Amino acid sequence: MQRSALRVEKEKSEEERQRDIDDEHWVLDLPETKQKESKYVFDPSYTSVEQLCYGRMSFNGFNVEVEKLMKLHNASAELEAAEEREREISVPDKEMANRYKSLIGTIGKKFAKKRQRSEIKDMDDGKVTIDLTQDNVPMKKKKNKEKPKFLKPAD
Amino acid sequence: MVDHVNELVLPGEILTKFNESEKTQKALLGPGLRQEDGDIIVSKPGILKFREPNVYWVDSFQKRYIPTKSDTVIGIVTAKAGDIFRVDIGGSDQATLSFLAFEGATKRNRPDVKVGDLVYAKLLVANKDMEPELVCIDSGGKNDGLGVIGREGGFMINTSINLVRKLLSAECELFKTLGKNLQFEVAVGVNGRIWVKSRSVSQTIAVVNAIEASEFMTNAQIKTMCKKLADTLAGF
Numbered sequence: 010m011q012r013s014a015l016r017v018e019k020e021k022s023e024e025e026r027q028r029d030i031d032d033e034h035w036v037l038d039l040p041e042t043k044q045k046e047s048k049y050v051f052d053p054s055y056t057s058v059e060q061l062c063y064g065r066m067s068f069n070g071f072n073v074e075v076e077k078l079m080k081l082h083n084a085s086a087e088l089e090a091a092e093e094r095e096r097e098i099s100v101p102d103k104e105m106a107n108r109y110k111s112l113i114g115t116i117g118k119k120f121a122k123k124r125q126r127s128e129i130k131d132m133d134d135g136k137v138t139i140d141l142t143q144d145n146v147p148m149k150k151k152k153n154k155e156k157p158k159f160l161k162p163a164d
Numbered sequence: 165m166v167d168h169v170n171e172l173v174l175p176g177e178i179l180t181k182f183n184e185s186e187k188t189q190k191a192l193l194g195p196g197l198r199q200e201d202g203d204i205i206v207s208k209p210g211i212l213k214f215r216e217p218n219v220y221w222v223d224s225f226q227k228r229y230i231p232t233k234s235d236t237v238i239g240i241v242t243a244k245a246g247d248i249f250r251v252d253i254g255g256s257d258q259a260t261l262s263f264l265a266f267e268g269a270t271k272r273n274r275p276d277v278k279v280g281d282l283v284y285a286k287l288l289v290a291n292k293d294m295e296p297e298l299v300c301i302d303s304g305g306k307n308d309g310l311g312v313i314g315r316e317g318g319f320m321i322n323t324s325i326n327l328v329r330k331l332l333s334a335e336c337e338l339f340k341t342l343g344k345n346l347q348f349e350v351a352v353g354v355n356g357r358i359w360v361k362s363r364s365v366s367q368t369i370a371v372v373n374a375i376e377a378s379e380f381m382t383n384a385q386i387k388t389m390c391k392k393l394a395d396t397l398a399g400f
Contacts, residue, residue: 048184049199050192054232058194061332064236064352065284065309067205068343071362075349078309101301123296 062086169214173222177206185218195232196222215268226325229254229355236310238320238353241281249259250278251285254355255321257295257371261285262263265299267307273285275300282314282359284351313351318361325356327379337383342374345394370397 052058063082100108109116124142168179173196182191182204193199196208197220204316206212210224228327229237231244231253239251249261261283266275279284289297300310330336332352348362348371358375362368370393380385 021290047199048190049204050188050190051197051199052192053195054234055195055221055329056232057233058192058215058219059329060215061329061354062334064332064354065350066339066343066352067349068339069347071347072349090245113238134319 169220170214171212172210172213172346173206173207175206179204179206179212179220182220183218192219192220194219194221196224199212222370227356227372229325231255231259231287231296231355233290235286235290235354237285237298237311237355238286238351238357238359239283239285239321239355240282241279243279244277244279249283251283251295251298252309253285253287253298254354254357255296259285259287259296259298261298263299265301266311267301267305277312281312284313284318284353285308285345296371297328305369309351314351314361316357316361318349318359319372320357320359321376323356323358323370323376324379325354326376328352328354328358335383336386338374341387342371342393345390346371346397367397 017052063079065075066079067073070076167287173179179197180203182193183252184191187249188328193204196206198245199206206222208222208224208226210222213221213223231237239253239261241249241261242258243250243253247263249263251259251261253259263269263274263277264271265288266277269275283298283300285298285300287296288299289295300307302308302310310334332354341350346362346367348360350361350368350371353359360368360371360375362371374389374393377389381389
């Protein structure tokens with residue numbers, strides 16, 4: 010009991026002291042100033058801005074080591090350029106998926122048998138794939154039934 | 165802004181309406197452009213250049229080198245002071261180069277660098293209020309073509325910063341055309357110093373003359389010059 014009373018008293022004194030400290034502080038009564046995000050990035054180097062090449066060069070095998078380094082640096086630059094070109098030319102995954110979604114019917118036709126093909130013509134594209142899988146099983150069974158059995162010749 | 169591109173701009177001009185990149189909504193401003201109180205002002209006289217998608221800079225004639233971070237330069241070692249070398253890179257102040265900033269260097273195994281040597285080095289620190297600092301290794305600890313050059317001969321020339329930028333641009337054909345007929349090696353520092361080495365003195369002179377003459381030439385002119393040079397060297 011005594012301890013808890015002590016604790017309460019201590020908390021109270023702490024609060025009072027905190028209030029005293031807060032009163033002592035001087036605060037400017039202004040709205041918070043927001044740091045505006047800069048719209049610019051600065052790069053004072055000509056090397057990156059003008060995309061300058063690697064500065065050491067050797068020709069006709071004068072310095073083999075430098076020629077190796079040259080090849081390395083130029084290859085990385087070419088690779089970046091090629092990737093950039095690729096990005097511009099290539100088809101994004103989403104577009105590819107959409108294209109193939111619309112092609113399901115046409116490609117399904119390729120794998121279908123002749124008899125099924127005529128059926129497909131009547132149906133709309135969406136149903137085709139489902140129908141194909143369902144049709145395949147009973148067709149096989151039918152074929153088995155029709156298979157001619159060995160008939161014992163009559164003596 | 166768009167109407168200023170490829171036109172002359174003068175210090176103090178305020179530029180607006182920059183093209184911003186779609187991803188970051190920011191424009192990249194290179195040398196010659198400065199921000200002051202939210203405005204972008206020009207700080208060098210020259211032609212305003214633009215590169216897709218959002219890069220702007222001022223292309224001006226310049227002979228004095230201003231150290232910039234991650235530039236590769238050719239420096240001359242002027243003094244050895246404790247564990248650093250003092251290197252003259254053509255800027256307003258000498259640069260420092262730690263002896264530990266060489267490939268394979270340790271406290272015990274000091275690199276072999278003497279006063280008067282040429283070093284091909286990269287700027288690690290370049291600040292207008294501080295000494296520039298050089299290194300001769302890349303972030304992986306490899307030398308990457310950096311280090312002491314010209315121990316076994318060669319010749320260094322001082323040129324304008326513009327010529328160096330022209331020679332290092334992807335469009336310039338000078339070294340490629342010269343390299344068809346000659347066997348030589350160059351190190352080009354963006355501080356306007358070019359070091360050339362070849363099989364003989366006459367060839368070195370030829371290359372140096374070609375470099376100096378090419379400053380205001382077009383690619384076609386450079387090609388005809390190189391052809392003439394090759395003929396003269398061959399003795400025609």
